[in-house]
Structure formats: C-alpha cells, structure tokens
Amino acid sequence: MDYFIDCDRCHTAVRVTPLDTRQHRSKICDNCGAELVFANHELQEWRILVVFRCHNPKCAALEKPQELPITRTALRKMSQPGSEDKFMCSTCREQFPLSDQEKANNLRMLDEEEARAKAS
Numbered sequence: 001m002d003y004f005i006d007c008d009r010c011h012t013a014v015r016v017t018p019l020d021t022r023q024h025r026s027k028i029c030d031n032c033g034a035e036l037v038f039a040n041h042e043l044q045e046w047r048i049l050v051v052f053r054c055h056n057p058k059c060a061a062l063e064k065p066q067e068l069p070i071t072r073t074a075l076r077k078m079s080q081p082g083s084e085d086k087f088m089c090s091t092c093r094e095q096f097p098l099s100d101q102e103k104a105n106n107l108r109m110l111d112e113e114e115a116r117a118k119a120s
Contacts, residue, residue, distance in 0.1 A: 005041040009034040016043060045071040054089035054096075061091040072110055079106035 003021075004013040010032040020027055026037045047069040054061050068087065070078075078085040079098060086095040098106070 002046040003043040004046050005036055005038070005043060007032060007034055007036060015046065045073055047071055048075070050075060052087055054092060054094065056089065056092050056094045056096075059089060059092035059094065061089060066090060072113075075106055076110050079103040079110075 002018075003016045005016055005027070006012075007014055007029040010029060012029060012031040014027055014029050014031075014036060016027055016038070021038060021043070025039070026035050028035055048071075049067045050070050051065045051067055053063050053065060056062065066089065077083065079102070081100075081103065083103070084097070086097045088095045
C-alpha cells in the first residue's frame with residue numbers, strides 16, 4: 001500500500017512506498033525539491049478514485065459518473081456486509097448505500113490489490 005505526505009513548502013502530495021520508509025529517512029519533493037523527513041510528517045493513506053452514479057430521478061447528475069477520492073481503509077469499511085455507511089451525491093446531496101454486489105466487488109478488488117502488493 002502506498003502512502004503520501006504533504007510537502008511543507010509547495011503543499012503537493014508526495015508518494016511514499018513502504019520500501020522508501022525502510023530504506024530512507026526522507027523523500028525529496030518532485031515539485032519543489034524540499035527534503036521531507038519521515039519522522040516530521042504523518043504518513044497518510046493514498047486515495048483511490050471511486051466512480052459512482054446517483055440514482056435519484058430528480059438529480060441533475062442522474063446516471064452521470066461522479067468521482068470520489070477515498071482511502072482504501074474507508075472503502076473496505078464501507079464495503080463490509082451490514083455496513084450502514086453511504087455515498088453522498090455532490091449534486092443533489094442524497095445519500096445512498098452500496099448494493100451487496102458493489103460491496104462484494106470492492107472487497108474482491110481490495111483483496112486482489114493487497115495480494116499483488118505482498119507478492120512484489
């Protein structure tokens with residue numbers, strides 16, 4: 001799983017891999033060249049984009065793809081059976097839960113991604 005830290009100077013998200021944290025004590029910002037010492041920064045989980053569609057018939061964004069940046073941890077929690085967590089449409093503000101099939105697909109995708117990361 002990849003992480004990121006925010007650059008103090010230019011506020012760019014700098015990608016940090018687990019190998020980086022084991023082999024180095026800092027990372028150089030690709031944007032401005034600032035040295036970012038891991039001990040001085042909180043490693044944050046990298047976000048993925050989840051695409052969903054609003055099902056509200058009165059919504060202007062009905063069935064149009066919307067992107068939501070979300071961490072893998074939050075998506076896994078939201079995709080657990082029995083979870084009451086919901087997505088919210090940014091256009092009409094209606095909240096809706098994931099279907100059982102969407103939850104199963106998300107968990108399978110996250111498990112496959114985790115297995116590939118462990119294998120490499």
